Amino acid sequence: MTKTIRIGTRDSELALWQAHTVQHQLQQLGYSTEIVAVKSTGDIILDKPLYELGITGIFTKTLDVAMISGQVDIAVHSMKDVPTALPKGIVQAAVLERANTVDILVHKGNLDFLTGNGTIATGSLRRQAQWLNKYPNHTVVDLRGNVNTRMQKLQESNWDGAVFAAAGLERINLKPEMFIDLDWMIPAPAQGAMMVVAMENDEFSLDALAQLNHIETEICTYIERQFLRTLEGGCTAPIGALAKYNEIEDTLHFQGVLFSLDGSQKFEINKTVDISEWKKLGYNAAQEILTNGGSVLMADIKLKLKK
Known part of the structure; x- marks a missing residue:
């Protein structure tokens, strides 16, 4: 047929x-x-x-x-x-x-706000929580729409910058000259x-x-999404995850994070395992976080988002 x-x-x-x-x-x-x-x-x-x-x-x-x-x-x-x-x-x-997994900060040329008070825009709870964890004195405002709309809103605003996935901007040649890589920010599961x-x-x-x-991307994103699913995050909890395959050593490195909505609490896990252990890596990492206090935080997040 x-x-x-x-x-x-x-x-x-x-x-x-x-x-x-x-x-x-x-x-x-x-x-x-x-x-x-x-x-x-x-x-x-x-x-x-x-x-x-x-x-x-x-x-x-x-x-x-x-x-x-x-x-x-x-x-x-x-x-x-x-x-x-x-x-x-x-x-x-x-x-x-997979393409680029990194989040970037698109700014307006002056980065002085990073050492003082600033206003950053993002529609992602994950990005918001990680930004506030690093810059607790800053204000984070909501930013919605497709990438073109969000870029336009940033230019028309008095915000200092906005956070985007590098891959999205690169794919449609919209990545501006004024940006910095946020290599400290853990991406969304399966980002890129x-x-x-x-x-x-x-x-x-x-x-x-x-x-x-692409089998390598399939395995890495499976691990990240299994981590997300086990934490019961959906797209509404501040959860980041990134799995990377090391071809030389035939191992997988996994980094996962769970934050409180205001960024003040952070649970992080780093694991390196043999490739043969990939099927349970995301699940085991999430269980470790849940056992060590993450389950209480997840319950608190769900309660706050219902209000």
């Missing part, structure tokens, strides 16, 4: 770049493709912080519905936006090779990676996408 694979995507510039990347790779393998763009709730409602919307997978839900209803065959996502539990009938079909999902009974699309899968 041959068919045209309909690729579902959000309609932002970055999402379309990701969809076109998958389209190009599939076409190089000889597949016929078509891109179908839809607008997600997360792109429409910009006047509320994400955690206040109370929806897990707000950027993926619209595409989930489009897949289940047969409007599209596959969907391309920034992997960090995808809930750790996929809807029934939808499966992870490919993880593309792209996931493609398909229906579990769609063997044609699954076979096609299996050829795009």
Whole structure:
């Protein structure tokens, strides 16, 4: 059987770049493709912080519905936006090779505020908590919208800077000259990676996408998302995770963090294990944090976010 694979995507510039990347790779393998763009709730409602919307997978839900209803065959996502539990009938079909995992601070040329009082913008609780942990005297304000919208809001504001994922800005050539790498900030689980999902009974699309899968990225993001899922974070708790493969030693290094919303509390774990232990690495790291006080903090975070 041959068919045209309909690729579902959000309609932002970055999402379309990701969809076109998958389209190009599939076409190089000889597949016929078509891109179908839809607008997600997360792109429409910009006047509320994400955690206040109370929806897990707000950027993926619209595409989930489009897949289940047969409007599209596959969907391309920034992997960090995808809930750790996929809807029934939808499966992870490919993880593309990871790009830059680093968060960056885009600023306006003057960094004096870093040693005094400053105002930083981000829509991420993870970034907010880590920033306040390092700069407790600063103010963090909410910033929503796609990357283009957020960059424009920063330029029109009196904020000192805003935090972005380097990968997103690099992919659409929007990374400005005035930025610094935040190499101390632990990224979101699966940051810099792209996931493609398909229906579990769609063997044609699954076979096609299996050829795009990057095994090292798949393993590392699995560990990070397992850590997130075990902490029961969803996208609303300040959780960071990064797994890296050391090819020379055949080992995995994992770093995971859980913060309080205001950044005053921090639980961190660093582990290096043999590659053979990858399947339980994220789970074991999360259990260690939960046992050592993380479970109390997670309960407190959930209570505060409900208010």
